[in-house]
Amino acid sequence: MAGTIYLVATPIGNLEDITLRALNILKSVDFIAAEDTRQTLKLLNHFDIKKPLISYHEHNKIESGEKIIKQVIEGKNVALVTDAGTPGISDPGEGLVKLAIENNIPLYLIPGPAALIYGLVVSGISTSRFVFEGFLPTDKKGRKERMDKLLDEERTIIFYEAPHKLIRTLEDLYSHFGDRKIALCRELTKKYEEIIRCTLSEAIKLYEDKKPLGEYVIVLEGKSREEKEIERINELKDIPIDEHIMMYIKEGIPKKDAIKKVAKERNLPKSEVYKYSLDIK
Structure with a gap:
């Protein structure tokens, strides 16, 4: 009978954030697969847990993943942990999840800390709708393409x-x-935790004289309605005034009201806009 894979969330800084369930799972499994065995060993030693450790990270996930699956099929239970936080989010744990599903292996997440949720909640930026982007590509082309796709994103971006x-x-x-x-958001749950709430220009200025330290969660405000409206108005200014008026008339707006709307959007006197409407029936 096949064993079980447990994805165990571990503290992102403060070791007291680990759950009782996570500790019980770590104590009960046959072995633990870790992104960094040295980092995980510190956690296990702190809670006096002694279990065999194997390495499972981005550079060996194919070979190591196959070995883990083979042992689980043979009946072993394994706990997968990342360096900090919830496995499977911006780390190779995603690959092991897919392998487990392909092989019909029971899979459970032992929930706990996640840096992206912590950063979002304390950011002061809207939490009602958000999108997680993880790490941006490092190559210039891929980086630009990713950000271009997010230009019109209204949700908070992490x-x-x-x-x-x-x-x-x-x-x-x-x-x-x-x-x-x-x-x-940096050094979350640790002694020197710091949350800086500002604008992008202020952040750039801040780090002219300050060296970035620690891993960061960046929470960015999505595109606001005001920003979208300004862009829309700027785009409309590029079309001829008579076409601008006609656009609103086609939408069912009376000619008189269309003239007022165009005048306001283009910051022109109504009398000036009216001249362009004379040929419009």
């Missing part, structure tokens, strides 16, 4: 970033999205 790449990422976000609100 990224992860390493300290040595933070400044470049802030500059790229500013050039693509303008001066939106942002929250920079």
Whole structure:
């Protein structure tokens, strides 16, 4: 009879954040698959847990994943842990989940800390709808393509970033999205936890004299209705005034009201706009 794979969420900083269920699972499984065995060993030693450890990370996930699946099929139970937080989110655990499903192996998540949720909640930016993007591509082309696809995203956008790449990422976000609100969350649940709530331009200025330290959760405000309306009006200004008026008339707006609307959007006197409506029946 096949064993079971448990994806165990571990603390993102403060070791007291681990759950009783997570500890019980770590104590009961036959072995533990870890993204970084040295990091996981610190956690296990803290709670006096002694279990065989095997490495499962981005560079060996195919070979190691097959070995793990083979042992589970033979009846072994395994706990998969990442360096910090919930396995399967922006780490190779996603691959093991797929392998387990393909082989009809029982799979359970032992929920717990997730840095993206922590950062979102404390950001002060809307939590009602959000999208998680993880790490942006490092190559220039892929990076631009990803951000281009997010230009019209109205939901709050969450990224992860390493300290040595933070400044470049802030500059790229500013050039693509303008001066939106942002929250920079670092060292979460640790002694030197810091939440910086500002705009992108303020964040860039801040790090002119401050070295980024720790792993970051970046929470970026989505495109606002006001921003979309401004873009729409700017686009309309590029079309001839008579076509602009006609566009609203076709929508069922009376000619007189259409003239007022166009005048307001183009910041022109109504009398000026009226001249362009004379040939419109």
